[in-house]
Every structure is written in structure tokens, then in C-alpha cells.
Amino acid sequence: MSRSAETGSSSSPVTADDVDLAVRLAVSVLRDAPADRWDAKAGSLEWNCWETAEHLANDLFYYAVQLGPQSPPLDTHVPFALSRRWPNGPAVFFLAERDAGPAGLAQVLEACGALLVAMVRTTPPHVRAHHAAGVSDPEGFAALALQETLVHTHDLAVGFGLAWAPPSALCSRVLARLFPEAPAGEDPWLTLLWSTGRTELPGRPRLTTWRSDSTPRS
Template sequence: MDAKDVTEVAAHCSAFLDGVVEADWAAVVPGLGWSAAGTVAHVCDCLLWYSTDLAAGPVELRSVEVGVRADSPPADLVRTLEAAASVLASVVATVPEGARGWHPWGVADAAGFAAMACDEMLVHTHDAGRGLGVAFEPPAEYAAKVLARLFPEAPTDRDPVETLLWANGRVPLGELPVRTDWRWHGAPPGS
């Protein structure tokens, strides 16, 4: 995955979220325990962390604090998502070929960070929509790309959107129960 994927997924998620800014973003996402606003703020935090981690290289950088305020107006959170995705896309596009960044589950290359960012945006926009009582359908094209990159163990003969939600512990997938251990078990992205 690449910078273009990050910006396109961000645009899709932002368009959905922008359409529901008048809803009650204090509403709690069922099964997650975060508000819709807190969920979107978390996504923004992740994108900013991924930008910093990839730019800083393969050793954990502990001197930076990232924190998007969940009590911000919803329209500001949508703009923050767009801005954070733009920052990450810029880093993904400009790091030297073969560059790797630190992540708690292992160092990843630029394509791995792009995939993790797309996963965060797609799944958590779906979560925020559930909290707001409005369905968000992640684009199948991007769900399939994220699955191929981050979840190679996931079934490939199913709907990619349902499979992405299953891979992230959100829904059962046919006879497969809801995943309770959704931590990625493959090699670190880009290894």
C-alpha cells in the first residue's frame, strides 16, 4: 500500500464523517467503550504516531507525545483526520526506499505503515458509525488491500469488508466466531 491509498481512504472516511457532524459524537460505540469522538481522535493519534515512527526509523522514539483532543468539535476532528492522513501520506511518499519505522509489534516499511493506517481509518470509521447509528461500509477495494498486507491468514474466499471487520475482532465470519485475539500474528509488515 502507498501514500495514495492513505489519502484516498482518508477522503472516503472523512466524507462519511463530515456527513454526520451534527450527530451526538458523545455516543458510545457498542462493544468498544469509546465515544464516536474518542474513536476518531484515536485514529488521528495513530496516523500521527505512524508518521513520527516511520520518519524516526526503527528505534522507538519516546520523546514525542501525540494527543488529539476528543472533546474537539466533530468538524474539527474530521479536519484533523484529513490533516493527519496527509502528513502520513507525505512521510510514506518521501522516506528512502527500504526505510523502516518502529512499531510495538515490529518494525515496518512505508507500505506497512500505509496499510496499518488504512486499517485504522476503515475499521474505526465503521466503529464511529455504529456509535452514531449510521452504517459505514468500508470500500471493498481497500479492505482487500489491507487484508492482503496485514492479515495474510484471513480467508480470501469471503466478502473483503466482512473479512476485514472479522480480522479486527468486530464480527463473526460465517462459521468463524468473532476474533478475540486480533493481534496480527504474521511477520512484521514489510519484513
């Protein structure tokens, strides 16, 4: 575990090390998952746990490839074709082999995380690429990946019936980068869950719509 991921302040940038740590935490949840819970609903989502983990891997892949072209598009994503298994299912670029089982799915998630970690580490900070939450820089894509990984790992843990909470420093950096208007003074993890429509906060009802802002801060 890197020192920056363990002890970095909430005001410091989101880094490739943060993404690496978050993916390792997510994979550990997948490896602890009960074998009979993969078709269970993932938290408050309509998707089951397998679909949610597959979606998370696709997210990490998506963020990595946006930074790949020499001149990334700014008005739309790199045109990998999307598909859905069913009308309300997650849109995906690829599927994990179901015959490979949960261990294979964990490898897919690890591989996609490694691609993004490499791209964030090696892409110059001035590069910009498209995202629906705002044209973003490498740190913004790292922050989006951190948000998706932490929150969807929560969804998975709920579906699996497992207790799980990420390091507060990771949550604080995601909030600072993507949710600058989030309320201060509450537990960072609960605030991130509130900001993404997963829970209530004291005096603040659960959000029914929400949006992160991945545009560069400077």
C-alpha cells in the same frame, strides 16, 4: 480519487493514495454525523465517537512520525508523551480542541492523514521503523493506517447510526499485507472486520484477540 485506489488489485502494495482515499472516506462520515451522537459509544468499543475519531487522528500522526527521524528507532516509538483522559480511554499524543466542534476534529484527522500520506510517498522503501506489530517499512505503516482508518470508521458509523462500507480493493490489500492468514473466499470487508474482532464469519466465531503483522513481506 486516484485510479490505483479505485482499481488496484488485492495483490498490489498498499500506497499513499490508498491512505489518502481512506481518510477522505472517514472525514465524509464525520461530516455526516448527527450532532447529538458524538458522545455515543463507537460500535463495540468502550470509547465514544469523539474519542475514537481523536484516537484515529493520533494513529495517523504516530505512523507518520515513526518514519520522520534520519535513523528511526527500531526498539521503541519516537518518544512523544502519551496521556489518557480516563483509565480505559485511548492513549493519545494530542487532543483536538472540543470548542472547535466536529468540523475542527475533521480538520485534525485530515491534517494527520496528510502528514502520513506525505511521509509514505517520500520515505525510501528500505527504511524501517518501530511498531508493536513488527518493525515495518513505509508500506507497512500505510497498511496499518488503512486498517485503523477503515475499521474505526466502521466503529464510528455504528455509533452514529450510519451505513458505511469501504471499497473492497482497499480491504483486500490490507488483508494481504497485515493478515496473510485470513480466510479466503469471503467478502474482503467482512473478513477485515472479522480479522479485527468486529464480527463473525460463517463457521468462524468472532475473535476475542487479534494481531496484525506489519513486518515487511520481502
